Amino acid sequence: MNWLNWLDRIGEHSARQVARTSSRRSFLARLGVLVAGGAASVPLLPVARGQESAAREPAPDEAGKRGPEYDPTSCEYWRHCAIDGFACACCGGSQSSCPPGTELAGMTWLGTCRNPDDGRDYIISYNDCCGKGSCGQCLCNRNEGDLPMWMPPKNNDTNWCQGVKSQSYHCTIAAVVGVATQES
Amino acid sequence: MNWLNWLDRIGEHSARQVARTSSRRSFLARLGVLVAGGAASVPLLPVARGQESAAREPAPDEAGKRGPEYDPTSCEYWRHCAIDGFACACCGGSQSSCPPGTELAGMTWLGTCRNPDDGRDYIISYNDCCGKGSCGQCLCNRNEGDLPMWMPPKNNDTNWCQGVKSQSYHCTIAAVVGVATQES
């Protein structure tokens, strides 16, 4: 199975549809909560490292931008095209950091989102932050690319607080870990 | 201190005011929830016995009656003049029985409520049912007669799931345990 193509196709699709559909706030969105993201168990990626670092690193090129597409607390934030859960930026964290006292899960669901600023697609890592009760703030969910539980790496009904001390789900970040190639 | 008079005075007061005030559904009412009743730690009363019996015993003389004053699931139920919490009649129990699987607390808050049918005042025992999470149904609370925590037997901010295996509060019953004397 050409998963690279599959993932890219979903990614592109999500990116195109984000503006139209990601503002949906149906109960389904609330259901997203449980779900620590979904796909791609990649424990060895850089996303699993750097947990020691405590320096806040807002993506510089978003600093000046205005509007929900550049607001990490908004469901319309460009990096949220495949998020499923509470946005950590509303819980005491940021788009790239977990709230104090939580544990960053190394396994992540990867999405491909288009940055409206430069029109390029980026690989977004939706790591969960774990070890406390649910944050309860800024729910956001979309199911594009979601597959049933027989394909865990693509299923967002699964609690992805895995490989951590406590599986209790708190919130989800949306970190840029790379640039998507167009070879699909 | 003449606690007999004090209790009666409060009881009468409650009975008179129940119709006017007991339908209040302010958040304060919701706060009632926690509170397993309030006064009168009387572990040796009959209310603590009879836990073996499983026969449902609706008060016969209320069977035919209509209206909220005779509805054990209503905050206006005549026996609820001093209740503080979830009415067990809405949780799988009745005005005199705990829901299945809960534990009846032997210590109770006693109130004095007037039965609109015969105009007499009855001693109502507000036993808590314990050992499960909160029932969440039919919240009802009034603070007449409530004293601060320096007088535990009269305080309804206290969780009265005491002397039971688990103090987790589920709901509260309103059992008739006697007739109040008028000597106050």
Added chain:
Amino acid sequence: MTPRTFDRTAGAWLALLLTLPALALAQAGPVPLDRPHVEKLGEPGPHWFWANDVSFFNMADGRAYLFDADSGRMLGMLSTGIFFAKLEIPADGSVIYSPETYYSRHTRGERTDVVTYYDANTLAVQGETVVPGRRHSGLPNIGFSTLTDDQRFLLVYNFSPAQSVTVVNVQAREFVAEIQTPGCALTYATGETRFMMMCGNGSLMTVALDDQGREASRERTAPFFDPQQDPVMEKGVRREDVWYFVSYGGDVYEVDVSGKAPGFREPWPLQRAGEGGWRPGGFELLGVHAGRNELAVLMHEQGEPGSHKNPGTETWVYDLAARERVRRMPLTAPAVSIVVTRDEHPVLLASRGEPVIDVYDFTSGDLLRTIEGVGQTPLYLQVP
């Protein structure tokens, strides 16, 4: 508390109040004195149902609520810990099995997974069996756990993210084994001591247990659908020896489990010509009534990629013998989960996902009542 200090403290209060009840109890009034006690359930009514609540915003406090759809009344409740999915109710209905997870500090600390045994009449805890702390957590579906047809073995799907199945002998009430099942997920009973799982390549794996509940054999079918073209949802329902699944696009896949290996039949579509915009969707989106041989499916309009969990605005009902739709039931409110009672005058229970459950006459489609205040997020409904 220490009895000694209890006496010292409570003694003071008793002195203040004992006289009152004493003298009050001396005379009986027209209202007979109650004898407070703890209720029992008695015989289940035809329209009783369990609403399983993962308690989304407070997951450490999961619950299962028992309601009577005829009266709309709550009959009882079970407190079922964190990541709660669903109960397992054996055919004889005397006991309830509940796969549960607990943390020594509720959201942290030591994790303990158990199967709790509840008396189905008193809802009291009878005991528990400790199992490996790897139970799958997520939004519940029918495959999270199951009972083998002989009612002896409870199977719990694990995800850590290693995939495995825990086997508990519920008659002996002891843990039997953990069966590693890499690449395959969830559990679906297919026989006396047999179950199947759905695998990542669109195939099914059947595991047969021996008399002790240990793995006797496993067998994998060829893929019966193409995960890339039209994924088949894991949210199936079973009638006798056939499991029914639907795909994102709306095809019904029948899996015959009467034999040792699953048999597949030709898929058939939910939609008629021109109804392509309608898609199946929801969490517990399928219901079945064995006696009427009917399948109920939650459907929504403007289906698109990613809409497979959208709430259903209608329930479409199919005659499983004719494989034809026999009626459409528009819903008063969109629903994410449904179940049909087993009796001859069945009702359709539809959860809005929020704490509201609508009760419909399954044959006429009439809304009979709406039950509110059903916990927090009742996502999976069951009938005893």
Added chain:
Amino acid sequence: MTPRTFDRTAGAWLALLLTLPALALAQAGPVPLDRPHVEKLGEPGPHWFWANDVSFFNMADGRAYLFDADSGRMLGMLSTGIFFAKLEIPADGSVIYSPETYYSRHTRGERTDVVTYYDANTLAVQGETVVPGRRHSGLPNIGFSTLTDDQRFLLVYNFSPAQSVTVVNVQAREFVAEIQTPGCALTYATGETRFMMMCGNGSLMTVALDDQGREASRERTAPFFDPQQDPVMEKGVRREDVWYFVSYGGDVYEVDVSGKAPGFREPWPLQRAGEGGWRPGGFELLGVHAGRNELAVLMHEQGEPGSHKNPGTETWVYDLAARERVRRMPLTAPAVSIVVTRDEHPVLLASRGEPVIDVYDFTSGDLLRTIEGVGQTPLYLQVP
């Protein structure tokens, strides 16, 4: 999970996806790659506050939320178990003490009471001290726990229904003793190693601790009010060496704790002539600002017996030196709990009891902002 099986399972998925990130990471885009990490709090802002949430409808999942009243943003959260009341925050602010209760099965099973130590900068659990499992449970007020002025001993009020006080040495992080206090409730720090309790007859009991935190002496005052005539609420506030309490009727009782035994001053009324219909009411109904020497009180109209917990529609502010009201602050929404920040430009935080907290300029009374989504039932507010 077992590493071995993890490899077997996850290995399969990695094969599918590893190529993608690998090749993606090879080239950096204009948006710099993030390095996911866990946040730290840093220096507290002047208007940070904790909202303690007993989580009424899901008590097993209690929380404490940290918010910044200036931004309205949530900064962090602590999960604090069942029957949660309030945190204890020492003067130096380096650590947070939290009296907590847990059940091995969340709502049942073995009860364990602990004092949990959280790092105030990382909000990580540092450790815990196990204490007697008799901590008082109910709607929280300031007296549920306290720190002695020397910051060495944490005192937790127990009710089982025997009344006692648990003493924990928070520097050594060890349980010291349980002091039996029949007839007296709650804990109020009154000195370096001294605290007082309110007793059922309207008196106060002072308990002095020795250097180890064990009871050195106890002394009871005469009743300073008549419980039958006008009960004094247990919900006090302290400024320096004076504790302030109010009665149901609206009199202010000042208790001077500068000496070994509490000293009482002449009560003074909250209401002026013709304001008799106004009464103090709520849960955390008193606030104080030490620098301005001002007392804030939640007030409601049509006061009557039983209205002492009614939400306040106004906050009345008093100059404690002059014992006179200096301003009335009408509230945008009725509130049950308030707190005033310690800084020179203080804000008044007012909880509606529901998950909504209003932020007012304490000097002008202007509504600055409304913060929503603060848990479930935030009944007790604290400023670090």
